[in-house]
Amino acid sequence: MSSPDFKLSASLEEHEDDVRGVAFPHPKLVVSASRDTTVREWKLLEPEPPRYDCSITSHGSAFVNAVAFCPPIKGYPDGLIISGGKDTIIEVREPGREPDKDAEALLLGHAHNVCALDVSQDGTYVVSGSWDSSARVWTVGKWECDALLEGHQGSVWAVLAYDRDTIITGCADQIIRLYTSTGKFLHTIKGSTDVIRALCRVSPKHPSEADFASAGNDGIIRLWRLNGKQVGELHGHESFIYSLTSLPTGELVSSGEDRTVRIWSNNDCVQTITHPAISVWGVAACSENGDIVSGASDKKVRVFSRVKERQAAPDVIQAFEDSVKGSSIPKQQVGDVQKDKLPGPEFLQQKSGTKEGQVIMIKEDDGSVGAYQWSQGNQSWMSVGTVVDAVGSSGKKTDYLGKDYDYVFDVDIEDGKPPLKLPYNLSQNPYEAATKFIQDNELPMTYLDQVANFITSNTQGATLGQASQAPAGSDPYGTESRYRPGESTSSAPTPSLPTSRPKVLPQTSYLSIKTANLRTIRKKIEELNQQLTNEGYRDAVLNESQLAALEAMIKPLEQRLAGTLSGDDTLQSGVDLVMQMVAAWPAGQQLPALDLLRLLTAATPAAAAYRSSEGGTLVDVLESSKVFEDPDRPNNIMLAVRAFSNLFEISDGRTLAEESFDKIHTMVKSAATSPNRNLKIAITTLYVNYAVLYTSSPYASEPRSTDRALTLLDDLSSSLIRSTVDSEAVYRGLVAAGTLLGVGEELPMAAKEIYDLDGALKKAEQAVKEPRIKGVVGEIRALLLDS
Known part of the structure; x- marks a missing residue:
């Protein structure tokens, strides 16, 4: 016998910005974290119909996007609320404590935004993930980092404290990694085709015998054994999946960028709960009663229940369903819609859906295109919005790299330097568009809010569909306001793009690319060095002292690039070491050494001053290494050219670049016909x-x-x-x-x-x-x- 559908239990509306994380530790408490810089507790006052009281647990200075709950342990009979976000600090607080009171603990160590948190079921440790490409393990009560989980080559978007001894991480590099809780690396699991954003434990009641599940940007939920064997895939989401959780029944619950929360029984989606929002960032389940809670980009926390007594009053449920029906769905989300070939409203009475969550397009009597979603529970088609053209108020499109966009912005990252191109469609999530822009242009993630705010502030006057259908600044998804990462609602006038740009000629400042993950580069060099050892390249292999010198170079190089290291140069030995690798390592292993050289030329005059035993400069070494004679390795050539460009950052480097003009020009011109964009x-x-x-x-x-x-x-x-x-x-x-x-x-x-x-x-x-x-x-x- 199938379970009844979830229906709205309560809509909690105190947050002033996106709700990024939720927790549901027991039936009487919901916890939420938001981009409005607060963590809030929602305490159940009355169960039938549900009514909650809101209080602020934490009020910080930057957005919060991860929250977890530690179960009651000795000294903390009510458990602990653990949260983290942009300020890199993980805050630990007892429930019910005033936000102006001291936190129980502040966990320091991450270098960038904390984007994932989980607590072991026995409450002994916390695991965190961050944009700094690491995960950390913190002992509860001692509140110290007892293990650093390294090896990731991108942001650690998901962490799972699987059991007392096992930790699982999901990363932007598309790899799942398993560690012991003491920090020992166990093995990797590959198989995802895009960024991994969510992990959850799978109940023993699930028929797949899976141990855990993963999901992310490819829209697929994958079921895994701990040994890395994939035992299932769940298909249905139409965009990024941001969150996963498990119900006491053994069912799985997911949420994502397609505006939905989905309930999965076995391998099938049995219910789809569409939200009137751009993104459903988080979902959590109460292990005691099986209710679920979601957090979305429309600033709302919503509780859903299968138990009729815990569901909201009929008029409240109807208002929620009406808000979904009134949503506008951008055409880009549903593909090419040929209105003349669509069936009319009579189709809804004549044909049933083939699976839960199936979406069809109908040409309405008024000529508009309606989207309808099949509900297995109701055995009927449910309206989930109207399909509209995702265009700006002018209706014009801008071509960029062969694709049409509503906007292609010029983004000035640094004064005096050429602006970068930022393509954007109104149907996109500004946060995700900003993230892609930063990754494509190798910018620091610290620019994320600045770029996202740039997008939203310059599109507030544009709406989906005809401009006359909604007032300026209205949300195309029918919610209260446009998506504003990191900002509160403002009545200030909407800024507009300038109609003309200031003159850019002549260019007066040098351009460079100095961002990199030095720890990842160092790890890759060690890995390749071992590979060379195994392959018998004895003359090229770095010995232990050289590897130690490589490690010693990383911190001062980071400080140099950040502008926080001055005084005597400490990178001379590092330059010598990198030039040795460039000269002696085979072409297939040169890439990380060339990447380090690219950074060193911008960081220290020692790079320009380098002379080989034969008296050759770094330009001579690059020439003799034949990097530019291997067109099948355009990334090697690209990094070598970047090294030449970065020479201009330092006076001695400019001298070398000018003196070596003929050699550099000859090498670079030979590569100018390459089709490689970078x-x-x-x-x-x-x-x-x-x-x-x-x-x-x-x-x-x-x-x-x-x-x-x-x-x-x-x-x-x-x-x-x-x-x-x-x-x-x-x-x-x-x-x-x-x-x-x-x-x-x-x-x-x-x-x-x-x-x-x-x-x-x-x-x-x-x-x-x-x-x-x-x-x-x-x-x-x-x-x-x-x-």
Whole structure:
């Protein structure tokens, strides 16, 4: 006999921003964490119908997105609420304690946002995951980090304290890792095809005999044994899955970016609870009574129950269902909808669904497109919203990399440097769009809120569908307000994108890429070093003292790149070591060494001062290592070019780059025809830096600067600008060309009469139709006209 459907029990509405994490420790207490910087307790006052009282447990200075509950233990008869977020601090508090009172403990150690927390069932330890690519184990009561779980090569989005001895982590690198609670690495589990965001224990009542489940960005729930064997897959979600939990019945519950909470029995979805929100960030189950709680982007905490006595009054349930029906669903979420070929409303009476959660499109009598979802429990189609075009108020689209977007923003990360491109559709979650933008451009995750706020502040006046259908600033999903990560609701005027940009020519500052996960690079070098040992490359292998020197270099290099280390240089031995690897390691193992070299050239004059035993510079070593003669390894070439670009960060590096111009130019030009996007951007970045150099004192007055500027302009006009369709590479190439026109009087004339720069400008405009391309092309044409 099938279980009855869950129905709304209570809607809890005190949070002022997204509810990112929820816990349901017992029937009389719900805990929630939000981007409004608070952790709140919801205490059950009356069970029938349910009524809750809200109190703030913690009020911090930054958003909170992870919460867990430690069961009652000695000294803490009511248990403990544990939360973490952007400020990197894990806070431990007793329930019912005033937020202005001291916390029971503050756990310090993570370097970035704490995004995952779990507590062992016996309450002996807490495990945390962070954007700093690590997980940590903390002993309850002692409140110290007793184990650092390393080896991850991305953010640790999910952690599971599986039992007293076993910890499982899920990572952005798509790998599941198992450790002992003392920190010993056990093994990895591979099989996911995207970022892993959720883990949960699977009940022994589940027929699959799985030990745990995982889910993430690929929208699939996978069932695993601890030994790594996959024993099942659950399909149904249409987007990212953010959270998983297990019911006392053995069923699983999931939530995600497709606005749903889904209940899974065996391998089947038996109920779909659609929310009137952009994202359902978290879901948790009460192990005592089987009720569930969700936290969503519409600022609300919702409790659902299968027991009629614990369900809300009929009018409250109806209001929730009506809010779902009134939602707008962007066309991008449902694919290409051909309205003329859709069935009419009569289909809903004639045909049944084939599975729970199945969605169909219906052409309504008024010509609109309605979305309907099949409910197995009700044996009927339920309205879940109206499909609308996800366009801005103007209805216009902008092309970027061959795709149409509602907006393609210019994002100024640093003053004086070319802006980066941020494509965005109104149907997207701003938080996820910002995360992808940061990862694509190798920016620090500390920019996340800044970029997400940039998106939301510049799209508040745009709505899904016709602009006249909703007031400016209204939420296209029918909720109270637009998604505003890290901000409270404001009545301030909506800012708009500038209609014109300030001039960018000439470029006056050097460009560099200095972000990296040094711990990951170091681990990879150790792994490859062992591989070389096994393969018999004795002359290339690093010995124990060299590996120790590599480890000793990491912290000062991190400090150098962060600008917190000054005084005598401590990286000379590190430079020598990296140059040895670049020179001696086979091409297949060179990548991490080249990545370190790229960072060292920006961090220390020791890189520019390096001389081999034969007297060769790092440019000579890169030339003799034949990095640029292996087109099948474009990433190696790209990192070498970045190393050349980063030389311009330091005076000694600029001297080396200028003195080695001919060698560098010959090597780089040979790679300019590669179709690799990142390599194209690296090369045009190098050309920008040379352009800045030759328009700066003392080089601007030297005759050879003009000759070299002509060489670069020839490359840019004849090849780099014309043959590239990537907007960032084209933009940087144009900035380099426009800046080079200021090197001397000969440059504008040569650009017009010899190198056909105007033809290259026309080609760029045709290939990339973006405002910033049009703007810099206009500036170049003005310079040519004035000459």
